[in-house]
Amino acid sequence: MPEEAVTTLRAELERFGRAEEGFALLEVFLEVARPRLGTVVLDPVGLHLPEGMTDDRAVVQGLIEELERAPREKGRVVERAYDMDDEQARWDYVRLAYSSSQATVWSRRGRTTYFEASGRSRATYWLPDSLKSNYFEALTSCGWAIPPDWLTAVAKRPKPWWKRGGR
Structure with missing residues (x-):
């Protein structure tokens, strides 16, 4: 059975009028995708508040400080996982994902990345057609505007496994 076509959607906070709009779109995504989600993680080292963040700035700074105080294994960075069935964990993840140098949302089967924020300046969704529609x-x-370029983005079929790779 061929894999579903996947649409790539750019989701950097700078694309939105306010950072909170980007947070809201990620929050809705995590709620919709919850039955399909696998691991949801972020790198807790070097968290930094996004420039455009206005609401909840002090609360998120408190979350960052709490993570920075948490003990770490020497010489090893361990990604922090979040339980998407827990409403508070989802809220925390949404705000911290854009504060992290690397945050990833994997599919249940673990082979597909649905969302990734990296380097505090890039964020992308990769959505199979059925998930994108939902x-x-x-x-x-919810009354949120879908970015116009998301509406016109073209889905592409993934390459067969034997054609993937750098060759």
């Missing part, structure tokens, strides 16, 4: 419906019903 996500866009949820955004619309």
Whole structure:
């Protein structure tokens, strides 16, 4: 059975009028995708508040400080996982994902990345058609505007496994 076509959507905070809009879109995505989600992690080292963040700035700074105080294994950076069935954990993850140097949302099967924020300046969704459709419906019903370029983004079929790679 061929894999679903996947749409790539750019999601850097600078694309939105306010950082909180980007947070809201990620929050809706995590709620919609929850039955399909596998591991949801971020790198807790060197967290930094996004420049455009206005609401909840002090609360998120408190989360960052709490993570910085947590003991770490010497010489090893361990990604921090978040339970998406826990509403508070989802809220924390959404705000910290854009503060982290690396945050990733994996599919249940662990082979597909659904969302990644990296280097505090890049963020991308990779959505299979069925998930994209559900996500866009949820955004619309919540009253959030879908970025125009997301509406016109073209889905592409993944390459077969034997054609993937750097060769």
